[in-house]
Amino acid sequence: MTIQPTRVPIASSVRTPIRVVDSDVHPVPRAGELAPYIPEPYRSKYLAEPRGESIMYDAPDYLYAKAMRVDTFPEDGNFAGSDPNLMLRQAIVEGGSDICVLEPGFATHPVPEMSQAVCVGMNGWLANHWLDPVNNWHERWRGSICVAIEDPPGAVRQIEEWADHPFMAQVLIRAEPRPAWGAPQYDPIWEAATRHDIAVACHLSRGRDDTMPMPPVGFPSYNHDFMVTYSLLAANQIMSLIFDGVFDRFPALRIILVEHAFSWILPLMWRMDAIYKARKSSMDIKRKPSEYVKEHIKFTTQPLDYPDDKNELTRLFEMMEADKVLLFSSDYPHWTYDDPRWLVKHLPEHMREAIMFKNGIETYKLPPTVPALDGKTMVF
C-alpha cells in the first residue's frame, strides 16, 4: 500500500524516534529554479545559457535512465529528485528513512569563483525550496552548505552565512579539486567548520575536461573501471589529511566521505600505520594514522560491495570496527539506491543501531525524534 503524505502533519505533538539517518540523498532544482539564486556577474556571464549534457563514463542505459532509479522521475517532466513530495513518499514513507541529508550535485567550473557562485545559488535554493517550513514541515530534510574549496575565502563566507540555519547539517565539498586537502590553503575552511562545530562531507562529483579525477597512470575506459577506482581519490585525500597534519591542526574536524565505498579503509589503515611505524622519525604527526581515521572520519554505506561469500563481509565489518566509522546511506534517487531494509540485514546485529542512526545523530547533531508519519515503513 502506498500512502500519499499530505502537507498536514498527523499530529504535531506525536513524535517518533529516529531509527534511520540517510546520509546521501540527492535533490535537484526544477528547470529554472536555481538561476535566480546564482549571484551576478556569473549568472548572466557564463551560467545563463543552458549547457549541454556533459556525461562521460555513462552508467548502463544512460539515455533512458540518466543513472537514476527510473521510478523517481516526477510526472511534471522535471528531473529525478526535483519533487520534495515524491522524495518524501519514496525515500521516507516507502523506503523508511527518518532523516535524509540532502546533497545537491554541483558542477565544477574552470574558475573557482564561478564554482562558488553555483554553490551560493544551491544554498539559497535549498534553503527556500526544501528546508523551508512548507517543504520541511516534517523536519526530515537536512541540508548541506555547498562550498567550492578551490575558493577558500568564498567557502568560508558560505559557512558563516549558513552554519546557524536550523536545518543545515553539514558542509559539502567535492573530492576532485587539486591539490589534496592537507594543503594549507584549505585551513580557513577547516577552521570555519570546526568553529561552527559542523561536519564536512565530501561527495564524488566527477568534473568536466581536466577537472575529472586524473589517475597517475592515465584515464580508465568505462564507467565500470572508472567508478571502482574512484575510491583511490578518497584514499589519497585521507592520506593527505593525516600525513599533512590537518587533524593535528584542527582536532575537532569531522570528515564524512560519501559514496566513495568504504571497505578499502581497512587495508589503507594498515598501510598508513605501517608507513608510520617505519618512518615515524621523519613524520610530523602525533598518533597512529588509524586512530585519526576512527576519531575523525566517517564513511557512508552505499555502495555496499561484497564477495560471493557474504560471511567475509561480516568479518570485514568486525575487523574494521565498522560501528565506529559507518553511516547508513541510500543514494536516492540514483540507480545504485540501497534500500535500508536490504542494507541493514548485512550489518552484524550489534552494529545496526550505531550505523543506521546513532552515528548519524551524533555526526549531524540531530534531535532524537521527528514528527510521526502515518504508514511509514519501519526498517528494523
Added chain:
Amino acid sequence: MAMAHSDGASTPLIDASVHIFFASNPDFRSFMREPFRSRGIPDVLGGGLGRPGGEWADEAKLAGESHPASDPDLTGEVLFNRRGVDVAILHPMSRGVLPDRHLTSAVLAAHNEMMVARWLDSGQFADRYRGTIRVNPEDISGALRELDRWKGHPRVVQIGIPMQTREPYGKPQYWPLWDAAAAAGLPVAVHMEMGNSLTLPPTPSGQPRTFEQYIGFSALNYLYHLMNMIAEGVFERTPGLKVVWADGAADMLTPLIWRMDTFGRPHLEQTPWAPRMPSDYLPGHVYFVQGALDGPGDVDFAGEWLGFTGKDTMIMFGSSYPSWQLNDPGALAGSLSAQQRDRLLWRNAAELYGIEIPAAAPSR
C-alpha cells in the same frame, strides 16, 4: 639453504624482488652505444620529492660496493648466506619513462645486458639468480625486439615494465606486448620507476606534500591498471598473460575487486569482451610481490584475510633489497596456515617462474 621457523618447520625461500643497479654512471654508460651513450639521461635516483632518511636499507650498504646491489657476489653473500634465500628474482631498476622512446629503450637494453652478463651468466651465484628483462611499453616494436633477444635465456623468467604510464595497461596499444609475453611464457612484472620520469601527477589530487603520501599511494596505482585490464578483456583475449604487481598492496585487492564484481555486472553490455565476473580473471593471471607496508601485520585474522579473494595463491615474498622498504620473511603473521606460509615464501613463486627447488617437499 632453507628458512627455519619458530614452529620447528623449515621452508625454502624465494625472494621474488631484488632490485639491481649499475655500480656508477660511468659503468652504466659503458653498456650504452652511440648515439645514446652521449645523451643526457636522468640518474636512477632523483624523481619526485626525494626520500627523507635515504633510499637504502642499512643492511645493503656494503663495504666494497660502490652502489647497493651492484655487485653480484657481494649481494649474493647477503641474500643467500645471510638472509636464507634459495633463489632470487632480479629486477633492474632504471631511470624513468623518458620523453624519447628510443632513448628509454636503449637505457633499458643496457640494463638487460648488464644483468645477463654480470648476474645470470657469471659470478659464484649465477645459478641462484633469475632475471627480469626490462622493456619499454611506450615503444612496442622495440619492446618486442628486446623480448625476442632474451626470451630464450634459461635464467630470464619475466619481463619488467614501469607502473607509471600515460595510459593504463588495458588499452589496446599494449596488447601486442601481452601476446608476446604470454607466447614466451614470461610473466610481466610492473614496478614503480625510481628516477625522474615524465608522468602525470603521482596522485589523483596532484603532487603530494610528503614522501609518506607519495609512497603510500604509489603502490595503489596497480588498481587502475588491473581494473582497466579486466574491463578491456585483456585476460580474456590473452589467457596466458600473467601479471606481477611488484610494489605490493595486495591487501587493497579484496575491497576493490568486491566493488568491481558488485558494481560491474550491469556494465556487461559496455564490455562484452570481458564476460566473466571480474574476480574470475584473478586466479592464474594476477600475482603480487609482498610489500613491507602491506597489512594487516601480526594479528589473529591475518591468515583469514589472506584467504579472502584467494590472495594466498597470488602473493610472493619479495624483499625489495636494497630498498629502505626491506621486507623481512621472518615477520610473517603467526596466524598464517603452514600451507599459506609455504605459498607465500616459495611455492607461488616456484610455480609462477618454473623454479625447481630441491627442498621443495612439503614443509611438515
